[in-house]
Amino acid sequence: MQRERIRNLFEQQAANYDTQWQRLAPLNDALHLLMQSLLAGLPQEANFLCVGAGTGAELRFLARQFPDWRFSVVEPAESMIEICRQHANAEGFASRCEFHQGYVESLPDKERFHGASAFLVSQFIFERTERADFFADIARRLRPAGKLVSTDLCAEEHSTAQAQLLDLWIRVMRGGEASIEDVQRMREVYDRDVAVLTPQVLQAIIQSAGFEPVVPFYQVGMIRGWFSTRTG
Template structure:
């Protein structure tokens, strides 16, 4: 099996130790507004849950910078976090960032997938940031959203953020993405290589309507988009039920 075939079969496989090491720098280049998105995600959760209240937050795909944990913990000192990621190198990197921020006692790491978590106790909120477009096909996307919904309290908020729209369908945005890399010092050949890797290695929902449909099918209601940057979007939705 080639590396590309391995990554297609297991999306976590492409986040090996070499990619984990460069992730923090590369993610901030790939997403203009990386820090703003994470800060606003924390603000949206706090505004929904109520400032100053204790909460248990599920962070799915937590590996890498742990920025969602660091931002939210800084805003809300009574929140605790369960960090889940199937890539051991990426989760190790995230927990190192958590420890550096003095948040180790407030964060529980779970190597694996959402389905590895017990069905109870249920969480007050969840985040799924930068994950969905790495999962091939709608069924895998629905599966992870359903697994998250099953572990949330009724009415609990979910922050969903990631790329949406088929990359090739938006040539101007794709070209601007390439210019973003060039702005950071990449050569023309390096830009083409990066864009080619993006086109082959991800499967984002093809529209905002597709995102909304996936959320509805998984049991989430009233998604509200609060951030956008080229192909990237971020939404807050609530688990249905009472």
């Protein structure tokens, strides 16, 4: 099952995840800077849902910026959430977190969150209906007019420009030049594990799950980000 395969993939990646992303920190810095302004209007004591939190990149940033928020942290891979918990302990905000090793649907189906994030998560769901369900599961747990900030890898339809962008992205991810074999290997990983949609299709999926407007606010390499408001 795809879910189990992805979970195992991140169980294995956990130990090196933070080191790999240290080099890519400028990409997250820009995303976090924009997210901070997008979410600044939430209540001072907001309840926030962090989906696919990984080792806690966006959670740690939000916990620093919004010291009165409380967080529900959802992450299926035990070794990823364990590192996330260690960061929260070391940085003194663990008492503001509830950690849920699992998926969003295992959370109580209550409209209790003022906002949510899902960074580089839905791209691991291949079935489009399941992907819409993923966003709908978040929408159901947001209060009316609750906010969602999400990112995913996206690509335009096959074209020379897209091929060059993929090549650039792979070199950035690998931290330098990539051989033809490296690029080929990475393409195979993407084909197997990452459901890369066009930004137009992904935006329509988020909208169909109960968000309007769905505002594109971020693009770097192959990552696209949206800021969405729960309808109703």
